[in-house]
Amino acid sequence: MAIRLAEVRSFCDSVSAAKSPDALYDFMQDITARMGFAHFALVHHVDTAVPATGTIRLVDYPQSWMDIFEERRLYAADPIHRASQQTSVGFAWNNVEALIALSPRDRAVLTAARDVGIGDGFTIPAHIPGEINGSCSFATASGVGLDEEQLPLVQLVGNFAFEAARRVNRSVGSHPRELPRLTDRQVECVALVARGKTDWEIARILGVGSETVSQHLKDARDRYGVTKRTMLAMRALFDGSISFADVFGR
Template identity: 30%
Template sequence: MSADFSARAVALAGACAGDVEIHSAIAEFRDLIGTLGLAHSVCGAWTGVSTHRVHRFFFNDWPEDWLALYNEKQIFADDPFVEEARRSMTLYLWSEVEKRRPLTPRAQAVYDIGRAYGWREVVGVPIHGPMGYQGLVSLASFDTATFSPQERACLDLMSRALHERCRREIGFGLVSEDMPKLTAREIECMQWVAVGKTDWEIAQVLGISRSTAHFHVEGAKKKLGSTSRSECVTRLALYGLL
């Protein structure tokens, strides 16, 4: 890695911490990753759970025919590369995911589709935030690529900085709705739901009737806009109420 690459990567990260113009920052980012053989990039995020989940691309220059194939094959739901973003805290490679754990038949099929298309390496930089916020910056190459520890560090640094600059530009992932106002009893009941207790068991623990326990659980579900107990537990956990 050249000193110039390192200096430019650090400068880009610093600029993104300020109010650098988005399009110029993305152009500099693409130019920098291109020097490492990474021809395409995408940056996006998702937040929320179940029917409340929202996805957003900040920038995406994936080839049009690959995007069409990705959507046609409905790869996103089974993409092990995307799934790895939920498990990893640091930069990872497409080639590493395949070796890290056994792939399901569907996940292996996704790899086969990617290789047949021509991908040889993809870099993933996972982003984790509050309230279930999840971001991912992906950088792809049609050539076999290797990266030194210093190059990986620079890719990680500027990817995270650019992602945050893009997110901050539009305020994506910020909680715009008021925190749900559950009663103390509703939260108490849901705490027991979270550990697998039934309405009858909750009633025994709290010294209330089964119907009263059910009433409080249903009240919590309604306030959270949840259709199931598991979804309600997940959303309460994301709000930090469990």
């Protein structure tokens, strides 16, 4: 089912006037069906088991998939979420391997999604400086392909939908969680931790003392409220303080 530009304009006008998450959810369901998709997910990439004030989460995926997502804590490992950090424009799920290398676990995740009736999809990244990374995804039913010609309009819908969700959050007094702010040197140290470097190795790379590196990492852990190096690296990665490019290079 192809959507027309006039319908996108009408959707943008509607969501711009939405007063509540419930109203936005209804508009999302309507435009999702009009575009020929079966499901949508308008979300910040955060742990669903630990809801954070001000985060966006409007999802109408099958409950069986939502259960799997939460049980496996895929917020931090979903290949679609990871791929969205590698681009600023929308991408089809069947092209995700052009953005990231898929591990056997990633392939198992994608297979599990298909097993519960989710087909192909299109994800529009949402990278707002100082906020948690997010995205707007639309998924077809199993066995239904994408209409490639309408994807530029789907991108517009996703961009407007995420911005509308941010506005609704602000209007109801729910502001996005403020991200910890790391210094440039702390960012360098955390990125090297994510690469598996020890304090001694980081000190050699940066040309500073090991004690200085240890202090930078301690301060960074304190800002995030975590005690483990691995958790620090994970939090910084998924909050956008460091990127996969920082860890693996280009």
